[in-house]
Amino acid sequence: MNLAYTLRLADDALIIGHRLSEWCGHGPILEQDIALTNTSLDHLGRARSLYQYAAEQFNAMGTEEKKNYFSSVAIQNMVSAGETLDEDDVAYLRDGWDFKNLLLLEQPNSDWAYTVARSFYYDTFNFFFFSELQNSSDTTLAAVAAKSLKEITYHLRWSSEWVVRLGDGTEESHKRMQQAINDLWMYTGEMFVMNDADKDAVQKGRGVNLDELKPKWMERVQSILDEARLTLPAATWMQSGGKDGKHTDNLGYILAEMQFMQRTYPGMKW
Amino acid sequence: MAVHSFQEHFDSLIDRDITIEPKDWMPDDYRKTLIRQISQHAHSEIVGMLPEGNWITRAPSLRRKAVLLAKVQDEAGHGLYLYSAAETLGITRDEMYNQLHSGKAKYSSIFNYPTLTWADMGAIGWLVDGAAIMNQVPLCRTSYGPYARAMVRVCKEESFHQRQGFEIMLTLAKGTEIQKKMAQDAFNRWWWPSIMMFGPPDAESPNTEQSVRWKIKRFTNDELRQKFVDVTVEQTKVLGLEMPDKDIKWNEARGHYDYGQINWEEFWNVVKGNGPCNKQRLDARRNAWDEGKWVRDAAMAHAEKRKARTAAVKAA
Numbered sequence A: 001m002n003l004a005y006t007l008r009l010a011d012d013a014l015i016i017g018h019r020l021s022e023w024c025g026h027g028p029i030l031e032q033d034i035a036l037t038n039t040s041l042d043h044l045g046r047a048r049s050l051y052q053y054a055a056e057q058f059n060a061m062g063t064e065e066k067k068n069y070f071s072s073v074a075i076q077n078m079v080s081a082g083e084t085l086d087e088d089d090v091a092y093l094r095d096g097w098d099f100k101n102l103l104l105l106e107q108p109n110s111d112w113a114y115t116v117a118r119s120f121y122y123d124t125f126n127f128f129f130f131s132e133l134q135n136s137s138d139t140t141l142a143a144v145a146a147k148s149l150k151e152i153t154y155h156l157r158w159s160s161e162w163v164v165r166l167g168d169g170t171e172e173s174h175k176r177m178q179q180a181i182n183d184l185w186m187y188t189g190e191m192f193v194m195n196d197a198d199k200d201a202v203q204k205g206r207g208v209n210l211d212e213l214k215p216k217w218m219e220r221v222q223s224i225l226d227e228a229r230l231t232l233p234a235a236t237w238m239q240s241g242g243k244d245g246k247h248t249d250n251l252g253y254i255l256a257e258m259q260f261m262q263r264t265y266p267g268m269k270w
Numbered sequence B: 001m002a003v004h005s006f007q008e009h010f011d012s013l014i015d016r017d018i019t020i021e022p023k024d025w026m027p028d029d030y031r032k033t034l035i036r037q038i039s040q041h042a043h044s045e046i047v048g049m050l051p052e053g054n055w056i057t058r059a060p061s062l063r064r065k066a067v068l069l070a071k072v073q074d075e076a077g078h079g080l081y082l083y084s085a086a087e088t089l090g091i092t093r094d095e096m097y098n099q100l101h102s103g104k105a106k107y108s109s110i111f112n113y114p115t116l117t118w119a120d121m122g123a124i125g126w127l128v129d130g131a132a133i134m135n136q137v138p139l140c141r142t143s144y145g146p147y148a149r150a151m152v153r154v155c156k157e158e159s160f161h162q163r164q165g166f167e168i169m170l171t172l173a174k175g176t177e178i179q180k181k182m183a184q185d186a187f188n189r190w191w192w193p194s195i196m197m198f199g200p201p202d203a204e205s206p207n208t209e210q211s212v213r214w215k216i217k218r219f220t221n222d223e224l225r226q227k228f229v230d231v232t233v234e235q236t237k238v239l240g241l242e243m244p245d246k247d248i249k250w251n252e253a254r255g256h257y258d259y260g261q262i263n264w265e266e267f268w269n270v271v272k273g274n275g276p277c278n279k280q281r282l283d284a285r286r287n288a289w290d291e292g293k294w295v296r297d298a299a300m301a302h303a304e305k306r307k308a309r310t311a312a313v314k315a316a
């Protein structure tokens, strides 16, 4: 269960990092290009720490359990050959159904407003989540959380400032920002869904109680939207499934691109 | 002071290796030449982000992905320092962007080649950043102060990039047969464009003489190219790869490696816009700029609203 919990956090970090890295070289302002790349590197760094930890947990399992843990031929072959997994195997050799990231994070960049809105929702969540995770009884997770929190605090400031800037900028930017806030709203509910891995983690003192996070998140989002002269979207049907491996169309394309080298040239060191 | 004594003062600074600073008098041609050279360099850094940026989402390992991302980010930083240095000469960043987007300003032609395999990330770091260092280290002592200081920072990072690129090549060259083939293939494609990076031969390079006099340039194109060839031949031995040029031969009398005929027709064609990726590179830059307009406008509008509100609060 702890593996599932660790992996999901790693997948979140990798997928948002991937999306943000797509901006590199294409940003609207050179300074922002640099800022976003920094953030992408932070997420990628956190993903790596968590994947390393996930690989460690996986390698410690019994052979039978390992064999069927991932629905990936490549990984099953490695297990049969008695090989151990590393961070890259975990990231590059699983298919979408074994990825547990939030649907929100795999949504396309679309434009600057969507990118900002996606980050804003996630950064706000992350800030409260990792603040709590620092108290995890799992010392590795607690250490990752402590290290990440500084970065995430900066991410949150960055995305909040952009929400305000665009919301309270020009007529066009206001319209675009409101649209992005509205369109991505349906992916925010999933952040607070307590699945089995969450419940287990909370029970063992390793994880974060998402029910307690929700009001804090809501309050912060509301206050930034107010400052930005934007409207909190009306209650709506919330999409979910990412945490259980049921994704939107987007993830398959991300993985096809990200994993192609490892798939085409298997078993090589780069 | 009459103009000729301004000129004399300027010449004496140059002769004594004292840097020229933004507020100093300088000949118009010196200013123009520098603006052209620095902005061209800045554009090269920014356009140069694209061929490697291509591979960020496809890097074969998480570590390589992080290193590549950081490298491309460094190039953006180099662009920033250089645009700032050029701005001290009385041109704005927007004006320079316009010159790039309209095709008036050039950037290094090397970035008009495609990046076809992962090994290209190695070859670019090793050869392209390597050639850039060769070109740029002397510029750390160039006569214009802000440019020289920008180059000191840039060169430090470029040599880091070069080592990373070489390390990718080494990993591939010492890897499986296919990886070695990938490395050789990338080397073959990037070698000639890399030695073209030093510009046309001295005999056909109209700007060289004046630039050397002004200490904007410290070595001629051919001198730098030769140095690069000599170094690369030795590094190729370490990699265990083959030089893509069959005419490479040690010349005892010159104390240098001789090399084969460079295809200058290809070079001029790429400069003129006929390279394999000229259009894609420029389109990518223009798109980023055009699609970013509403964002820049919003940021400006918001800053002004803020200022007005603060002023209103103070007045009250």
Ligand SMILES: [Fe+2]
Residues within 6 Å of the ligand: B045, B078, B132, B154, B158
């Ligand atoms: Fe450079």
Ligand SMILES: [Fe+2]
Residues within 6 Å of the ligand: B045, B074, B075, B078, B154, B158
């Ligand atoms: Fe650079």
Ligand SMILES: [Fe+2]
Residues within 6 Å of the ligand: B075, B129, B157, B158, B161
């Ligand atoms: Fe570089």
